Amino acid sequence: MLNFEAFAVAVAACSGEELPEGTVSRIAARIVLDELRPNRAVTICLPLLLAGGEQDRAFVRDFPTVVIDGCEKRCAEKSILNCGRKPAASILVTEVQAKYSDLKAESRVELGPKGLELARKIAEIVAKEIDKIMGE
Amino acid sequence: MSIEEEYKVLVIPCSGIGKVLGTIARLVAYHVVEDLLPRKTTTMCLPLLVNGDEEARKLVKEHPCITVDGCGLKCAEKSVTTSGGKLMSSYVILSEVARERKEGKKLNLGAIANLSSDGGELAWKTAEKISIKIEGSLKG
Numbered sequence: 001m002l003n004f005e006a007f008a009v010a011v012a013a014c015s016g017e018e019l020p021e022g023t024v025s026r027i028a029a030r031i032v033l034d035e036l037r038p039n040r041a042v043t044i045c046l047p048l049l050l051a052g053g054e055q056d057r058a059f060v061r062d063f064p065t066v067v068i069d070g071c072e073k074r075c076a077e078k079s080i081l082n083c084g085r086k087p088a089a090s091i092l093v094t095e096v097q098a099k100y101s102d103l104k105a106e107s108r109v110e111l112g113p114k115g116l117e118l119a120r121k122i123a124e125i126v127a128k129e130i131d132k133i134m135g136e
Numbered sequence: 137m138s139i140e141e142e143y144k145v146l147v148i149p150c151s152g153i154g155k156v157l158g159t160i161a162r163l164v165a166y167h168v169v170e171d172l173l174p175r176k177t178t179t180m181c182l183p184l185l186v187n188g189d190e191e192a193r194k195l196v197k198e199h200p201c202i203t204v205d206g207c208g209l210k211c212a213e214k215s216v217t218t219s220g221g222k223l224m225s226s227y228v229i230l231s232e233v234a235r236e237r238k239e240g241k242k243l244n245l246g247a248i249a250n251l252s253s254d255g256g257e258l259a260w261k262t263a264e265k266i267s268i269k270i271e272g273s274l275k276g
Contacts, residue, residue, distance in 0.1 A: 015151040016181040017165060026153055030249040045154045047211035050186035075183035082187070109166045 009037075009088070009130045010065040012044040014076040020105035021070030021093040024119045027111060028068055028093075031123035037130050041066075050079055057083050064088035064133050066126050089129040096122050145177045145224065145270050146196060148185070149204040150212040156245045157206030157229045160259045163251065164204045164229070167263030173270055186215045196221030200273070202266060206230065225269055232262050 013029035016022025032041050044065065049056040060083040067076040067087045071094060080087045097103060097118060105115030149165040152158025169177045185192040196219050203212040203226040213226040236243055236258065246252030251259070 013153060014181070014183050015153055015162075016183065017149060017151055017162065017179045018181045018184075022151075022181065026151070027249055029153060034247075034249065043153050045152045045158070045211075047150045047152055047158075047182055047186070047215065048154075048209060050183060051209070051211040051214045053209070053211075073181075073184060073189070075181065075187050078187045079183060109163070109170065 007134070008040055008042045008063060009133050010044045010059060010063055011041050011068065011126060011130075012046055012049070012060075012065055012076045012080060012087075013068040014070050014074075015046060016070045016075065017108070019070050020108040020111070020115065021097070023070075023108050023111060024093050024105050024115060024122065025068040025070045025076070027116065027119040028091075028122035028126065031120055032126045032130070036123055036127040040130055040134060041126075046076060046079055049083070061085055066091065066129050066133075068122060068126065069093065088133050089126075091122060091125055091129070093118075093122060096125065144199055145173075145274075146199050146201045146221075147177050147179050147204065147266065148182055148196075148201055148212050148216060149179070150206050150210075151182060152206045152211065153248065155206055156248050156251070156255060157233070159206075159248050159251055160229045160245065160255055160262075161204040161206045161212075163256070163259040164227070164262045164266065167260055168202075168266050168270070172263055172267040176274065177270060182212055182215055185219055185221075193219050193221075198222075200224035202226070202270065204229070204262070204266070224273060225266075227262060227266060229258070229262065232258060 013025040015026040103118035106112030149161040245255040
């Protein structure tokens with residue numbers, strides 16, 4: 001359930017099913033929500049947003065969103081743009097991965113230690129973006 | 137994405153990120169397409185389909201689709217049907233959980249990023265059920 005009372009930043013991950021990078025985006029979002037910025041970030045259920053979930057769409061219109069996309073198709077970013085708002089920040093898993101060539105997910109089901117480390121790096125970038133948005 | 141065989145069935149989960157049910161739906165799809173029926177099924181990115189990707193829309197129109205949703209909002213099913221897809225069957229993990237609990241099982245499904253053994257077992261059981269359905273449809 002989204003909380004409209006407190007100021008928060010939405011994190012939207014593509015969760016793309018075809019690629020390991022989709023799983024990385026998903027786990028990175030959960031690390032932000034569960035560990036790094038639990039009181040400042042909420043997640044947007046992308047399938048619900050895309051299927052027309054009014055509460056999620058209203059949240060995206062009213063609050064800043066950080067998107068995490070697995071690939072260049074940038075489905076999460078497009079989804080936010082389709083709600084009439086530009087994401088406050090966009091993170092692309094493959095771009096971050098290019099900077100850490102040793103970090104790669106083992107598969108789309110199991111990220112493995114290197115994939116998890118990549119997800120954590122991405123989560124840290126997202127957390128910094130949230131801090132910037134909140135003026136810290 | 138390429139589909140080499142004409143009879144390939146698409147298994148499309150919601151992958152909802154707000155509930156553990158979405159994680160189970162995603163794992164169910166992977167069990168079917170990677171472990172149980174790798175030559176007869178494949179999956180696709182749901183956001184790609186809903187954002188109107190032409191190739192994704194063509195695939196759901198031309199191939200039978202099975203959706204696996206976490207909750208009763210049925211986002212994957214809605215997305216496939218509104219894209220004009222051929223829906224073969226749809227499954228909801230919440231209904232599978234209710235069925236198990238009705239049989240007296242106390243399920244602890246675990247966390248969104250870390251399923252428990254109960255969550256993993258439910259995913260496997262549901263994947264087997266879906267595979268049987270697909271096999272039956274392909275024979276029939």
